[in-house]
Amino acid sequence: MFAHSQTPGGERWYIYNVLLECSSNEKEFEHFRFPGRTLRFSTPPDNSFVLFPTPVGQAFTCHRDLSIELEDPDTPDTTAILLLREFKSEPFMFKSESYGQDHVCSDPRTGGGRSEAAPFIVGSMLAFAALSMVTGYSIYRYFKIKKVQYDTME
Structure with a gap:
């Protein structure tokens, strides 16, 4: 389950909480250390967590693999990684019952993220x-400007 919210201005939506519930009775968990238990993994509760910010009216779409690390509050040493493939989400249907225009995630391999090197x-x-200008001017004043004794002026 994904919990969605909007930014205070209402111009973007984002996912702020992810909840994954699974039963360790399933065949995939046969070697799990907590047999017969239902586990509830979620994003950290202290969360300043913002996933997939997307303009309202658009659908977040990602064609690469995404991963979200989740933890179980009842067993703090147990974590899960949720892998999302071909992910598409839009919590607020905008003016119709179909998905809005795609807001595609950036791919780090193609330089989709902004580089901070140039700034x-x-x-x-x-x-x-x-710094060079201030240092140069200070040196110039020290050697070239005639020193004046202000206490002898009348």
Whole structure:
């Protein structure tokens, strides 16, 4: 189960909580250390957790594999990883009963995420230029400007 919410301005929706319930009686969990128990995994409760922010009226779509790490509050040392493949979600149907325009996730292999290298380099160059200018002017004033004794002036 996915719990959705909107940003305070209402321009985006996001998933803030994921709940996965599974029974360890299933065949896939035959070697599980808690037999006969139903486990409820969820995102951490302290969560400042925002998954898949998407503009309202659009559907979040991702064609690559996504993974979400979940934990069981009853057994803190037990975690689960939820793998999502070909994932598409839109919690608020906008003006119709079908999905809205796709808001496709960025693929890190194709550089979909924004690189912070260029702003860092430009900022560093600007800081170096300002520091050089102040240092150069200080050296110039120290050696070239005639010192005036203000206490002898009348």
